[in-house]
Every structure is written in structure tokens, then in C-alpha cells.
Amino acid sequence: EDQVTQSPEALRLQEGESSSLNCSYTVSGLRGLFWYRQDPGKGPEFLFTLYSAGEEKEKERLKATLTKKESFLHITAPKPEDSATYLCAVQVSSNDYKLSFGAGTTVTVRA
Amino acid sequence: NAGVTQTPKFRVLKTGQSMTLLCAQDMNHEYMYWYRQDPGMGLRLIHYSVGEGTTAKGEVPDGYNVSRLKKQNFLLGLESAAPSQTSVYFCASSGYPPGQGNYGYTFGSGTRLTVV
Numbered sequence: 001e002d003q004v005t006q007s008p009e010a011l012r013l014q015e016g017e018s019s020s021l022n023c024s025y026t027v028s029g030l031r032g033l034f035w036y037r038q039d040p041g042k043g044p045e046f047l048f049t050l051y052s053a054g055e056e057k058e059k060e061r062l063k064a065t066l067t068k069k070e071s072f073l074h075i076t077a078p079k080p081e082d083s084a085t086y087l088c089a090v091q092v093s094s095n096d097y098k099l100s101f102g103a104g105t106t107v108t109v110r111a
Numbered sequence: 112n113a114g115v116t117q118t119p120k121f122r123v124l125k126t127g128q129s130m131t132l133l134c135a136q137d138m139n140h141e142y143m144y145w146y147r148q149d150p151g152m153g154l155r156l157i158h159y160s161v162g163e164g165t166t167a168k169g170e171v172p173d174g175y176n177v178s179r180l181k182k183q184n185f186l187l188g189l190e191s192a193a194p195s196q197t198s199v200y201f202c203a204s205s206g207y208p209p210g211q212g213n214y215g216y217t218f219g220s221g222t223r224l225t226v227v
């Protein structure tokens with residue numbers, strides 16, 4: 001069975017303290033890996049899609065990387081507004097409309 | 112503002128009651144999805160649609176039905192609600208199927224449903 005595991009479950013950071021979130025997956029074949037941000041009481045907001053090992057994408061203080069078994073979301077010099085739950089999801093087949101989501105990592109950035 | 116609108120935002124149902132959740136998008140997207148989100152678990156796909164008049168089962172379809180009579184609307188029905196259906200329901204839409212380009216889903220803000 002396809003599995004997506006995110007760690008840690010929660011992360012508390014001081015403003016400016018860089019860190020990384022992990023998304024590991026055990027799937028039969030990866031078609032794409034997606035990162036979303038979710039604020040409390042809101043729906044997820046799309047951040048990145050990664051397709052192949054070695055690929056990297058950046059947006060402001062966020063950078064996502066992909067290896068054959070996991071993805072990392074690096075947060076550089078975070079600000080309080082980066083506080084959110086970050087979700088990753090995988091697509092196994094190009095004909096498969098199901099994205100398998102991890103449970104998320106809740107990041108809290110203190111000023 | 113363009114986006115995905117879900118109604119209602121909150122609802123409390125008694126066991127056995129029925130209800131319909133409405134999702135409307137104004138981005139002319141072909142693909143629409145219904146997910147549920149439970150504490151400690153990832154989002155799980157209930158049903159999806161790849162175009163007007165089409166529907167398909169997702170990962171957890173039992174106890175739910177859907178319809179997509181108009182391209183912009185995707186309805187999720189609960190015929191006989193059960194406490195296990197207490198959850199937050201999210202609708203999403205996309206202009207492309209997953210895995211094409213740097214495109215993701217646009218999610219609505221959710222419906223919090225409690226079944227007592």
C-alpha cells in the first residue's frame with residue numbers, strides 16, 4: 001500500500017531559525033510529489049510540484065527538493081507568517097487522479 | 112474573487128439524516144474533487160469528476176454520492192449520515208489533471224460536518 005509519512009509532526013522555530021521538513025514515501029512508482037500549505041480553518045494552498053529526483057523548486061523562503069525516497073521542504077530564515085501546516089502528497093500514476101496525502105507538519109514561528 | 116466556494120461552512124446532523132454539500136468554482140476548471148480531512152490523517156479522496164456529467168470513485172466513497180450536472184458545480188451527498196462521517200470536507204478543482212506542469216489544486220475553505 002502506498003504510504004506518505006511526514007516528520008516531524010510539529011516544529012517550533014524562532015524567527016530566522018532555518019529548518020527542514022521531511023516527506024518520505026513508499027510507493028510503487030512516483031509520478032509527482034506536491035507540497036501544499038494549510039492555514040487554520042482554510043483549505044490547502046498549492047506550493048510546488050516535483051517530478052524527478054534531483055529537482056528543486058523555490059518560492060520566497062521555501063525550497064523543495066526531491067530524492068528517490070523522500071522530499072524536503074527547507075524554510076530559510078522563517079518569519080511568523082510562515083506558520084502553517086505543510087502537507088505533501090504523491091501521485092503514483094499519470095492515469096491516477098488520487099493524490100495520497102501525508103498528515104502534515106505544523107510549523108510555528110515565534111517572533 | 113475567483114476560486115472555489117463551499118456551502119455550508121458548518122453543519123450538525125443527526126444520525127440518519129441526509130444533506131448535500133455544494134461546491135462551485137468560477138475558473139472553468141474541468142477537474143473537481145471531494146476530500147475529507149480527519150485529525151492525524153491525510154486528506155482522503157472521496158469522489159472526483161473529470162468533466163461535466165462524469166463522476167468516479169476515490170479512495171473512500173462508501174456512504175457518499177456525487178453529481179456534476181454543470182461544469183462549475185460538484186455536489187456531495189450523504190444519504191444517511193453516520194458519526195463516522197464527522198469530518199472536514201474540502202472541495203478542490205484544477206484545470207489540468209495531476210502531474211501536468213507546475214499546477215496544483217485550488218481548494219475551497221471547507222465544510223465542517225458533525226454527525227451526532
